[in-house]
Amino acid sequence: MRTVTGVPSDQALLSRRRTIELSGLASRSIGLVCTALYAAGIGAMSPGQLASTGMRTASWVAVAVMLCGNLVAVGSLRRPGSRWYELRSTVQVALDVTVICGFVVVSEDLTRETTWPLMALAVVIAAIRQRLPGAVVVWALTSAVFVAAFPHSPDVPFVLGGHLMIAVITGTQSSSLVRHLRTLQETRAALQHQATHDGLTGLPNRAHLAGCADRLTGRPLGVLLLDLNGFKQVNDTHGHAAGDLLLHRIADRLTTAVRGLASPGGETPVVGRLGGDEFLVLLPGAGHDLVAAAGERIREAVRAPADLGDGVRVTVGVSIGVALRPAGGEATLDALTAEADAAMYREKHRRRQAA
Structure with missing residues (x-):
């Protein structure tokens, strides 16, 4: 098993990290393009349909933040075994949560459209990257933002309860997968050691x-x-x-x-x-x-x-x-x-x- 300065680099774990980064790049790029088209009034959107200059500005800010997230993702994709991978992953979660929460607050305030279900996407992203603890933390953050912005909204119970269920389900599954990969990694390392070392003395065979x-x-x-x-x-x-x-x-x-x-x-x-x-x-x-x-x-x-x-x-x-x-x-x-x-x-x- 190869290692990268204190970071285990089992191929299964590295493959999972690459998959996460590729899916993150793809989904974020889709959101970036759609948001840019919305802000520019291209296609189905037209400038007249934009609720306000504030909505247009918020959309361009979201595009910039998503672009930053993609730049971080490229670095993580190129070096999935880096000691900085977890920090980069946390940064991406923070950027994605910022974009989603900002978009929901601005759009619901200015257009009165129901966009709070998008906050579930932030919870899922955190679950994939940071497992159950990350999913619960992001659920708490997104719930706090929504309640602070719309304390009298009838959707508050759905945001709190529904998104908590999503956090628990996706976070638990993600944590289970990581534990499974680590068990496989430890088993593979043990078998490799047995195949290349003497069982009595522990010396190389x-x-x-x-x-x-x-x-x-x-x-x-x-x-x-x-x-x-x-x-x-x-x-x-x-x-x-x-x-x-x-x-x-x-x-x-x-x-x-x-x-x-x-x-x-x-x-x-x-x-x-x-x-x-x-x-x-x-x-x-x-x-x-x-x-x-x-x-x-x-x-x-x-x-x-x-x-x-x-x-x-x-x-x-x-x-x-x-x-x-x-x-x-x-x-x-x-x-x-x-x-x-x-x-x-x-x-x-x-x-x-x-x-």
Whole structure:
């Protein structure tokens, strides 16, 4: 799942935001054109039919405000994952509410036409963008405006009651949809993590490591294949639960050991588990010196005694096989791992001969 500085950018959520912005642009543009034609007296409208200069002025002000709303919508459409999206959405709601309330108050006052049902549109817009809380807030604002402008209108009960029903229905549905999308997003992220990480240690698995290596194709890469010495004895003596705990301890130590070993290009190491007692360390941009430094840190970290509880302390060692891919190299992770495995086998063979 990609992210944009603290803002989740799940594709379903981004798609919903784009749809909202497109529908907002389309509906607002329709209102803008109709209002402009009304103000200009074009088509079915004629200047003589306009109630007053005040109505004409109010219409042109509404056109300007709607144009501002469309400009904000374009920015939101272009960057739906921006940290400013919610603020822009709130601004659009405020502009739309201003236009609708202003039009209703002016038209009902000057033309005596019944236009208060348009206030329901403001409530629906708020529900879509700001869910139930936004719908209720806009219902309260539009109701307050109507009551303040027309306190003795017989339509007051309909404005209050009818629009509250609309706010609750549309706001609840919008909130439910957003919760559903967030649940899907969290489930997708969990499944993605399970597919790319080791269930026992939480380290990246082979698939994740392969993806990292593929993204570094053509660039220098150091690969360290690690195999624990003495791990089988821990399992046989203390049980698999103790062995699993030891693997978890080693995973933490490896992550800590290579921390800070960034390449000259600032790329950080990646520690993963292949399975069993085998681990793999990727060192992007690494040369011989960085690989040697990483190997020393790893050996020192692994051979420290590990406390497994109940008074059990064990010590294991590690065999390390190294493979280096130079700049411009095309070797895959499988090829590099095979090369590192052969180097590790040679190290184990030399150790057995020395013993």
